[in-house]
Amino acid sequence: MFWEDVPLGEEVSVGSWTFTQDEIIAFAKKYDPQPFHIDLEAAKTHEFGGSVASGFHVGSIWMKLMVENRIKAAPKGHAATSGGAKPASSAGVSPGFKKMRWHLPVRPGDTLTYSSTSWRKINMGSRKDIGIVQSKSVGINQHGEVAFSFIGQGIYPKRVQD
DSSP: OOGGGOOTTOEEEEEEEEOOHHHHHHHHHHHOOOHHHHOHHHHHHSTTSSOOOOHHHHHHHHHHHHHHHHHHHSOTTOHHHHTOSSOSSGGGOOSOOEEEEEOSOOOTTOEEEEEEEEEEEEEOSSOTTEEEEEEEEEEEOTTSOEEEEEEEEEEEEOSSOO
């Protein structure tokens, strides 16, 4: 998809994920070994009052689901579906996230439903062949509360070069 073709305001469902105690501990042991993530007794005495997922676990699940959706949406035989070098869309490359927030703790048994809404296009002054699309992404828990949010940025090729 080209930068010019990305519709602003379009919400894309990324998917849902239920966090389990075993996953929370396994992720944290490998990537975020703070006691309140890996030790159930320590978690009880922490300000969260119990086990919670690492924020990076919550964000990593968004990424996993987004990539799976991108692969499903890619045409059959596209590099994204065959292990080629190019992503399913040029938006696979990002200059980084902004305003990443963990609004609520994610506990074992919580299900987050993730979505992203494109909201802004940025022309690259130094690069006439690409542009950035910013998207507001959220993870909403089973109670309808925003637990996680960030502004994502994807680099897209431009069809028309300024």
